[in-house]
Amino acid sequence: MARSAKPAKRKSKAKARPSRATGGMASLGALIARNPMIAGGSTAFLVAFCYVSANAIWYQPHIHRSALFATRDFVRPDQYPQEEEPETTFLIERPQASPPAPVADRVAMQVQDVLKQLGHYQGAVDGLPGPATTGAIQTYRQSVGLPDSGSIDEALLMQLGITPTTSGIVPQPAPRGSTEGEAQDQTALTKKVQAGLKAFGNDGVEIDGILGSRTRSAIREFESIFGLPVTGEPNPALYAKMREIGLTN
Structure with missing residues (x-):
């Protein structure tokens, strides 16, 4: 009876002593309970670190020279593609020379004046023959039997009583008998x-x-x-x- 009682006592003592793993877990749980923010932050960091590491090591399309730190192929600054600089265009505007003013024809001005008084010409008496002057001359020549034309010639001047003078001179008023x-x-x-x-x-x-x-x-x-x-x-x-x-x- 004495032998059987002794082993029974040893078993009860073994059950009463906690294991090291259980003690460590208990200590860790107590530490987490005392510092919940530190524990949560550490856990989140570990999860993120494991995810990034797995992505860098196994899930990249090709091998990097530094899987954990480099996120793209390393290119030296002198190897970057050079963009072509746009050409600069300078627009230089030069003032256009105005055409010379037309010079009045003295003979044409006299013809316009006479035809205006006769009722054949309605335009300005400016010595600058235009479509209106040509049409008036043509109408007048037809009415007096001169050859059909819109030009000023000697026959027209004689018919109008105009003495031919140098053309291209603007008439200046002069006293009679000057x-x-x-x-x-x-x-x-x-x-x-x-x-x-x-x-x-x-x-x-x-x-x-x-x-x-x-x-x-x-x-x-x-x-x-x-x-x-x-x-x-x-x-x-x-x-x-x-x-x-x-x-x-």
């Missing part, structure tokens, strides 16, 4: 107008080239009848109208 040539031209025009007035029925007008009261009165009457500006002076428009209706050659 030169001998102008006085002669004016006397010749007066004689032509007087001849036309005499053919129109003014028998009292003498063809002497002198602008007297009878000649002025007859000119005003003629201008009023045919719708010309009433001036009482011999002028190319008056003479052109006389030629147009056949009073003078």
